[in-house]
Amino acid sequence: MISLRNVSKYYPAGFGKIYVLRNITLDINEGEFISIMGPSGSGKSTLLHILGLLEEPSEGEYLFFDQPVQKLSEKRRTDLHRNHIGFVFQAYHLIDELTVYENIETPLLYKGLSSSERKSRVAELLDRFNMVAKKDLFPTQLSGGQQQLVGIARAVAAKPKVIFADEPTGNLHSDQSKEIMELFKRLNQEDGVTIVQVTHSETNAEYGNRILRLKDGWLEPSEVIGSQL
Amino acid sequence: MFRNYFVIAFRNLWKHRLFSLINIFGLASGMMVCLLAIAHIKGAFDYDTFHPNRDRIYRVLTEVDDRRYGRNLFATSPMPLAETLKRDYAFVEETSRFVRTYGEFSANYKRFDLLSFAVDPGFFRMFGFPMAKGRPATEPGTAVLTRETAERFFGTADPIGQVIQYGSAGPLTVTGVLADSPVRSHLKFDILLALGTPTKAVFNGVFFDWRQYTNGYTYVLLRPGIPADALERVLPAVAGRATRGLKFQTERGYSFRTQALTDLSPAFRELMFSTYEPQVSGLLAELSVGLVTLLLAGFNYINLTLARSLGRAREVGIRKVAGALRIQVVAQFMAESTVLSLFALGLAYLMLELVKPMAFVQRWLIGGVEWDLTLWGIFIAFSILTGLLAGAVPARVLSGFEPAQVLRSKMGLKVMRGISLRKSLVVIQFAISIVAMISLMSMHQQMEYMATADYGFRREGILNIPVGPAPHQRLVDDLRQVAGVERVSAMSKLFGHHGDGFGAVRRQRTGGDSSQAFSFAVDPEFVPNFSLQLLAGRNLPPAAADSLRPGASGRFVLINEEAARAFRFPDARAAVGQTLWLNDSTEVQIIGVMKDFKFTSFAWAIKPLILRNRPDEFRFLNVRITPGSEETALADIRAIWKKHNPYEAFAGQWYDDFLYDHHTHPEDMNFMGLLIGLALSIAGLGLFGMVTYTTETRIREVGIRKVMGANVGQIVMLLSKDFVKLLALSGVIALPLGYMAGNLFLHAFAYHISIGAGILLSGVGVLLTLGALTIGIRTYRAAQANPADSLRAE
């Protein structure tokens, strides 16, 4: 479903340019759960942003559901964001002025669902994530783990095909991390959502079926997690 | 979707209360001024809506082609026109002429200068001015009063049947009183006379003379169902017949135009001798003052929204990732500014209620304007438009944030946008405020100057007492007996006013050097009383010796140096004994020449002046009182006044006070001061907000520097340096502009102050002080903060 061919990313610096990603070729199939690892500054976030259509590659070709998407109009790209792609961030990035309920509802508004459809979908998610009691609270009234749950609920609200998560547990302690990882796993296995996460933790990486390692912008040969082979 | 926009808009405004308050106050101030202008404009369109036949009423204009002045459109027309139109054209139902005069009316022991219209009987059938009681003034020698005039003359007594005297027009019987008009009219008057009444003798020929087109107005009422252009179509033929064989002095000829009553106000074209319809140019000028104020507030909104962009950037990123198109993000920001703007409208309305009672506002702006739904609709539409426009710039900037940049967990990247835009807006804001302030201070100083300047005649210690046309000799004799009274003189009109009796004066009866000159009537005591200096010749002789023929007082005149120059006398001495022709008919002899002094408004350079001894024109007695005995003398004078005029209140006023009151306009200054105050508060608050938000983003840096040993002074310096630079820059820009703006105003005066360092520096000084205080307080607070607090937070 995702396929990168010789993708590179560089930024202009002085007279030359700095390569952040070099010549990356990568395929991700529907239903996979992928973990991206690598040292700080190795280009993980950049890769995730390119996969999530937030940044454009400088070179190479990107096929999303067999469609080339390097150069898309804002409308087409937004369409993919509305219907196929969800994001989860390390800093949660909830909108502080909106309640839990409204934060989860936001992507549904942009997707253009009717009020009753939105209501039932948000209710379903609140129920599933055990947040019904907190639906009228504002993000600042929640703990980090709870905020990230809202972040994930928001990411899956519009029923995306794939979720990109950039260090989703980077700010959480280990039991909270475990809860989030279990949630991803269920989403992946029960709902068939493809998941691509960046993580620094080997333990978290183990939840996935495949680990991609980045170093200085180069992608090292991917390793497949044990039992599935 | 919209609900979501508005919910977040409200929450944002509530959460950032400082931001909201600054902007609501600023926008409300600007809007208040705009609302005044809009109400005035709306009022201008509502003029004369109360006449039942207004769709059928037309005024005939005269387009004159003149060899000297070119083509000009006059609101007036020749007086015989009305009769011709009514007689020859069946589609004309009614015509009415009116002649406007300004003069002194007296009744019930009272005297007032009134604005009068002498009108044909048709006036009352054509126009819908409501009568409160009585009947219209249709027969010669009758008059109708406005409610206000009736009250001035007769108080609560019934004015019907009372008699009013008007100059040579003789007695006028009051037949009716008008009710107050529901809305304003382009026709403003205090009294209506029947036109058949012989007014001034000069008018008599006018009613049959096609050559004279400036004496009165012609209005035509068409029959129902007649197309609007029927009249316009016949006018060329009428003008052709009228002007055939006419001999004009300088005109090549004229033609007629029609102007529908419904198109009369506001006036898009300036007419000569126009009536009282508001001019579009004036309305636009008012609106632009409002818009500039609003612009200053709009700058604040843009500035402060951008200053908060750090916080908003993240939200933009999230929304885009959640599937928002850029346009939807823009809509969100616009919704916010619109909500803010509607709040501002609410506050603007409250402010409007506060300034409504101000005399300036009532008189010039919104007196008589109907506050109906249309006006409210316009207000709301205007404030929504304001919100959309104010929101557009920050919406454009903020909606441009790319999620990939703003959502990286480390926010190291620069997300502040529009910094140079913000700096320029601050500079423009302060520059405009400084320019406005310098201009206002220049005006104020000019008024003070005119109020207190040396006019060249003695103004101290003189008490002016307004008197009627009756002989005053006995009153004068009694006044001279009062202890402390040094001298009593008489004059027709006070100096320092606009002049009076401006007319052509010639050296010979026909032709010769001629000039326009002001003439005043004074008695022989006048010259010494006001310490006027004679350069040549003698003072005017007393009235008795002057009367060579009965009624021919004023055979001799005094002129000023300027008049001697204008009539091309080689010098003052040469002028003495020469004769002049006044109005082509009266021959007078120059008896003396006075040193020039200022006797009109300072707007004009000294003009030729003629003083004659004409006791029937005296309207003021000037009583000079010895310094120190003002109190006792005034009490005695009051008593004498009471004895001579038991029914009339004493209206004496010190000349000093008259000149002061006449030239300072505290109401107008108050209103303009209010405008400047608003502009200053807007700029000051904007700066306050700017400093606050910018300092907030540097709070970590401040913490680190303090830990490393920076003291409070150094931190304040660090934080305020950039802002102080901006203020200094706006001062540098505003100084020359303010100097120019002030001079533009002063240019209108022949005698004026010069804008000195005092005005310029105090203008800039006020702004800089205000700015420095704002910056100082804000940055000092930030510098005082405990670094532990700012550094602990991640």
Ligand SMILES: Nc1ncnc2c1ncn2[C@@H]1O[C@H](COP(=O)(O)OP(=O)(O)O)[C@@H](O)[C@H]1O
């Ligand atoms: N807009 C940009 N301009 C220049 N350099 C950038 C930009 N964005 C990211 N980088 C650089 O790209 C490199 C990779 O960044 P990133 O993908 O965030 O790494 P990681 O997520 O693996 O820590 C870093 O060195 C970063 O400084």
Ligand SMILES: [Mg+2]
């Ligand atoms: Mg990263």
